[in-house]
Amino acid sequence: MKMLTDGVPDHGAGPTANRSGDFRIEPPYSWRGLLVVLMVLLVLCVTGARVEVDRLAMLTGEAFAVALGLRDSSQVSRGAVKVVQELFPPQISERREVARIENFNRSDLPWFSHIETLRETEQHLNPRTLAMEKSTISREFLVEPLGYLRHVTLKMIETLEIALWGTLLAVALSLPLAYCSARNYSPHRAVYLVARCLVSFCRAIPELVSALFLVVLYGFGPMAGIAALGLHAAGFLGKFYGEDIENADGGPQEALRAIGAGKLKVLCFGVLPQVFPQYIAYTFYVLDRNVRMATVIGLVGAGGIGQELKGRYDMYNYAHVATILLAIFITVFLLDQIAARMRSRFL
Amino acid sequence: MSRDARSMVRFDNIEKRFGENRVLNRISLDIPRGQFCVILGPSGAGKSTLLRMVNGLVTPTTGSVYIEGWRVERDNLKHIRTGIGMIHQHFNLVQRASVATNVLAGALPRVALWRALLMWFPVPYRRKACQLARAVGLNAAQLSRRVSALSGGQQQRVGIARAFMLDPSVILADEPVASLDPKISRDILGLLRDESRRRAATVLCTLHQIDLAREFADRIVAVRGGEIVFDGEPKAFDDAALRSIYGQSELLAAAPSGIAEPGPSQVAEVLI
Numbered sequence: 001m002k003m004l005t006d007g008v009p010d011h012g013a014g015p016t017a018n019r020s021g022d023f024r025i026e027p028p029y030s031w032r033g034l035l036v037v038l039m040v041l042l043v044l045c046v047t048g049a050r051v052e053v054d055r056l057a058m059l060t061g062e063a064f065a066v067a068l069g070l071r072d073s074s075q076v077s078r079g080a081v082k083v084v085q086e087l088f089p090p091q092i093s094e095r096r097e098v099a100r101i102e103n104f105n106r107s108d109l110p111w112f113s114h115i116e117t118l119r120e121t122e123q124h125l126n127p128r129t130l131a132m133e134k135s136t137i138s139r140e141f142l143v144e145p146l147g148y149l150r151h152v153t154l155k156m157i158e159t160l161e162i163a164l165w166g167t168l169l170a171v172a173l174s175l176p177l178a179y180c181s182a183r184n185y186s187p188h189r190a191v192y193l194v195a196r197c198l199v200s201f202c203r204a205i206p207e208l209v210s211a212l213f214l215v216v217l218y219g220f221g222p223m224a225g226i227a228a229l230g231l232h233a234a235g236f237l238g239k240f241y242g243e244d245i246e247n248a249d250g251g252p253q254e255a256l257r258a259i260g261a262g263k264l265k266v267l268c269f270g271v272l273p274q275v276f277p278q279y280i281a282y283t284f285y286v287l288d289r290n291v292r293m294a295t296v297i298g299l300v301g302a303g304g305i306g307q308e309l310k311g312r313y314d315m316y317n318y319a320h321v322a323t324i325l326l327a328i329f330i331t332v333f334l335l336d337q338i339a340a341r342m343r344s345r346f347l
Numbered sequence: 348m349s350r351d352a353r354s355m356v357r358f359d360n361i362e363k364r365f366g367e368n369r370v371l372n373r374i375s376l377d378i379p380r381g382q383f384c385v386i387l388g389p390s391g392a393g394k395s396t397l398l399r400m401v402n403g404l405v406t407p408t409t410g411s412v413y414i415e416g417w418r419v420e421r422d423n424l425k426h427i428r429t430g431i432g433m434i435h436q437h438f439n440l441v442q443r444a445s446v447a448t449n450v451l452a453g454a455l456p457r458v459a460l461w462r463a464l465l466m467w468f469p470v471p472y473r474r475k476a477c478q479l480a481r482a483v484g485l486n487a488a489q490l491s492r493r494v495s496a497l498s499g500g501q502q503q504r505v506g507i508a509r510a511f512m513l514d515p516s517v518i519l520a521d522e523p524v525a526s527l528d529p530k531i532s533r534d535i536l537g538l539l540r541d542e543s544r545r546r547a548a549t550v551l552c553t554l555h556q557i558d559l560a561r562e563f564a565d566r567i568v569a570v571r572g573g574e575i576v577f578d579g580e581p582k583a584f585d586d587a588a589l590r591s592i593y594g595q596s597e598l599l600a601a602a603p604s605g606i607a608e609p610g611p612s613q614v615a616e617v618l619i
Contacts (some may be wrong), residue, residue: 255439258402259513260428263457265463269452271463273444 084188087322098140113144148320152305152327153315159304161330162222163290170286173234178241185245185263199242202235207293211302222303231291233286240282244275281343288339295328353379354416355549356401356517359518361410363396363573370396371407372573378549378566380516383540385564386553387580388592394553397517401551402558409538414517429456432510432548434539436522438502442495446485446505449494450476453512472512479508483538507539511546518543520552534554536563557589 046056062074098104098115109115118139126133144150180186180195211228218224245267251272261269298306303323312320356378363371370393378384386394399405400412403424412419414427432453454472455463461513462468468476480490483504495503503523510518520539526534536552540563543550554560560567561581569577569584569592577588 116550251435251437251439252441254404255433255435256452256455257510258428258433258519259431259453259456259510259515260425260462261452264424264460265455265458268464268466269444269448269455270441273448276443329540 020029046135050053086318086323089319089320090322090326091148091317092146092323094144094151096142098142101142102144109142110144112146113142116141116143142312148323152308152323154303154306155324156327156331158222158346159294159298159306160291162225162302162304163229163287166197166227166294167233167283167287169226169230170233170237171283172197173230174237174241177234177238178245179267181238181242182245185267195238197240199235199238202231203239205232207232208300211297211299215301220301220303220307223302225294225297225302228302229290232293233290236284237286241275241279244278245271247254248274284339284343291335294334295331355382355414356551357413357416358400359413361397361400361412363400363405364408365395370489371574374410374570374573374575375433376568376575376578378551380549381544381547383543383550383552383565385560386551386566386568386570387555387560387567387577388553388555388570389555392570392592392603394570395521397570398521398551398553401517401519402428402433418555425593426457428497429513430516432513432515433521434503434506434510434518434520436525438494438499438506440494440502440505440509443493445491446480446494446497447476447490449505450480450508450512450556453509457513473557475512476508479511480505482542483508499527503527503535504538507535507542511542511548514546514548516548518548518550518552522553524554525555532559533562556599557584560584 056142059074059076063076063080065071066074066077095116097161105331106115106140118141119136120139121134121136123132123134177195177199180191184191186192207228210231211224214224214227218227248271252274253266256266256270294304295306295309298304298308298309301307302309305328309321309324312318312324354377356376358374358376361371361374362369374397386397388394396405400407401414401419403419403421415431417423417427441452444452448466451468454468454475458468458472472562477490480487485489485501485504485508489497489501494505506523518539524535524541524557527535536559539550539552542548552564561584564581567577567579567581567584568575569588571592571594576591577584579588
């Protein structure tokens with residue numbers, strides 16, 4: 001044993017007396033670590049059974065089996081086929097009966113549109129003779145080949161506008177919040193506590209929930225959406241802006257305090273240049289998130305593409321829903337690309 | 348108020364305790380206008396604490412500090428600080444900001460808040476920043492460069508330019524060359540001495556390098572264990588004084604073996 005410890009490094013984790021005295025490198029795995037892993041596994045098993053993770057895995061497995069031709073049908077694959085059949089093809093054109101369009105001006109049609117005339121024979125009861133009669137009526141339709149796409153695009157632009165203004169509102173609200181919730185700059189302990197509470201409160205309420213209430217306050221439309229996005233993101237930005245102020249290097253701040261500069265000046269010259277790149281990154285993240293959230297909060301009537309989505313879904317117009325979902329996907333994808341480029345340029 | 352009309356900074360019976368730990372013990376010191384006074388001592392001797400009392404970054408437990416006869420108090424701190432420039436060991440510049448912004452920041456207390464927030468400094472201050480940048484040996488191209496792109500010595504030049512922005516009557520230099528090499532340390536201290544002489548500013552400079560203190564100081568105040576153990580001209584600062592700062596036993600422990608009684612120059616090398 002002595003020879004061994006002298007000659008080669010001792011790999012054993014046991015309490016071998018080593019010659020280096022107090023110096024010791026802990027082995028990477030220990031009994032306590034193993035015990036923790038076992039406990040975590042146990043907890044996962046219990047909760048997994050409660051939320052039916054096992055069935056989720058089974059049903060998905062069956063669906064894959066169907067896709068590979070190993071089975072004839074399964075619940076999930078039947079549902080998937082039905083959804084796809086309903087969704088495709090996505091709605092591009094728009095077709096409206098002329099008689100139902102208000103102030104229709106025949107000499108000034110929208111771009112790329114034409115009028116279709118349908119002749120239909122209708123049977124109806126003649127009240128005098130009480131006999132069924134056939135008559136031919138003609139109905140006119142205004143057909144816009146790209147009409148619905150145009151409508152979705154306009155709604156998408158509105159969504160982006162909501163996201164942009166929500167972000168601006170968030171930045172404007174979070175700057176004073178960050179100042180008050182940074183422990184080393186807050187004017188007073190009470191102000192600090194109130195600011196912290198506000199920040200947590202804003203962050204705790206998801207946009208979708210606050211939009212529900214803000215729609216009651218501001219009515220249906222983009223206003224409620226902007227307010228909902230702004231409030232939630234203000235909580236997020238307030239927290240992160242504030243923590244960055246707290247963690248900024250104290251040296252430059254002390255140097256400016258030492259010559260008698262006031263708090264705001266120290267913040268502007270001693271802290272802001274240090275935290276600026278992070279601030280830009282947070283703000284871009286919030287803008288990115290707001291675009292995604294702006295598509296969703298329309299579901300409760302807060303404007304944008306979500307409102308359109310909800311309406312079409314409730315009317316079983318799944319082809320229209322497909323167009324909207326595609327539009328959302330393309331927008332988020334493009335935004336990701338733009339954000340990545342902006343980030344690499346600015347930071 | 349002041350006993351001597353020429354007195355610029357006066358420490359009156361200063362004591363400072365952090366909890367049980369007494370850092371400074373009954374220190375009284377009078378620094379006349381225009382003097383380059385080096386406070387010399389080993390790390391932990393309390394020299395930084397003493398220096399930081401002048402602009403109120405540290406408040407004495409008992410005793411007071413007077414600037415031109417005015418007592419440094421919480422109420423007049425902001426006014427007093429405007430007249431005191433400070434140079435720091437770790438430069439304390441904003442690394443990401445440009446050299447120009449860092450130098451201009453030295454004028455912040457005198458600039459209106461709205462101008463400061465817009466980073467729009469009045470023309471006289473911008474002109475002054477340019478003059479100072481030239482005076483401390485920076486070149487024009489460096490003005491718009493980020494501080495992080497400069498070397499340590501050049502960064503301290505920026506720090507000196509910032510300290511002189513408001514024509515302070517007192518300059519506090521807290522170990523200004525501790526993180527620089529000996530050659531650059533000499534350049535920086537020479538610059539500090541020349542600039543402060545030209546502007547008739549009083550300098551309080553803490554150092555731990557004995558040779559630099561001897562070379563640049565008008566007066567050396569040596570501190571050990573919170574007390575003044577030497578106060579006089581550099582040429583009066585002899586081996587006995589040296590021993591009183593660092594202690595015989597510490598000297599011998601620090602010296603290479605074989606040198607029983609090191610001469611002053613060797614001691615200086617060992618201690619740097």
